[in-house]
Amino acid sequence: MIQLTVNRKSRSFDGDPEMPLLWFLRDELQLTGTKYGCGLGLCGACTVHLDGKAVRSCQTPMKAVAGKKVTTIEGLAVNGDHALQSAWKQHNVPQCGYCQSGQIMQAASLLHEKPHPSDADIDAAMDGNICRCGTYQRIRAAIKTAAAAKTATLAAPRQERVELAAAPPGIKLPSTESASELQPELVAGEAAL
Numbered sequence: 399m400i401q402l403t404v405n406r407k408s409r410s411f412d413g414d415p416e417m418p419l420l421w422f423l424r425d426e427l428q429l430t431g432t433k434y435g436c437g438l439g440l441c442g443a444c445t446v447h448l449d450g451k452a453v454r455s456c457q458t459p460m461k462a463v464a465g466k467k468v469t470t471i472e473g474l475a476v477n478g479d480h481a482l483q484s485a486w487k488q489h490n491v492p493q494c495g496y497c498q499s500g501q502i503m504q505a506a507s508l509l510h511e512k513p514h515p516s517d518a519d520i521d522a523a524m525d526g527n528i529c530r531c532g533t534y535q536r537i538r539a540a541i542k543t544a545a546a547a548k549t550a551t552l553a554a555p556r557q558e559r560v561e562l563a564a565a566p567p568g569i570k571l572p573s574t575e576s577a578s579e580l581q582p583e584l585v586a587g588e589a590a591l
């Protein structure tokens with residue numbers, strides 16, 4: 399029996415320890431925001447976090463996640479309002495959307511390691527995440543916006559942080575609508591396919 403944590407919930411798995419984590423997430427937990435692209439570790443569509451670091455879940459066997467913490471796009475932020483998710487909306491990054499949960503998870507890992515990434519840092523970190531729609535320029539812009547928003551949030555007085563976290567500079571969220579109502583497919587990590 400393999401015990402692990404997925405999006406802050408304890409989970410167990412009693413199957414083939416060689417089975418890819420991606421199948422466990424999608425088929426057993428119905429966390430379908432994580433996508434199957436190539437199955438070969440070449441596209442990044444299946445990117446999740448393992449103990450906070452980006453990994454390709456199609457290449458990660460269940461035996462490698464025993465006792466570890468897995469985070470998927472559904473668990474990146476409780477209300478789908480991570481700075482990257484807000485920035486993705488601001489820049490209208492997705493086209494077909496299929497690659498985007500993997501892109502966001504890779505970017506989140508980058509910002510965790512480098513809160514102020516340069517263009518070269520972004521290019522190096524995102525190099526393995528393929529977007530067949532060519533949204534690379536918007537992805538780069540959104541990562542910079544998210545990095546700036548995080549910095550502003552940390553620098554703000556305590557009472558302003560919640561508001562800044564919900565609406566980084568340049569983003570005006572209608573007070574009557576939640577983020578999930580505005581773009582539920584991105585918040586939930588559900589792409590069009």
Ligand code: FES
Nearest residue numbers: 435436437442456
């Ligand atoms: S599906 Fe995992 S890298 Fe392409």
Ligand code: FES
Nearest residue numbers: 494495529530531
């Ligand atoms: S938005 Fe279509 S593959 Fe990236």
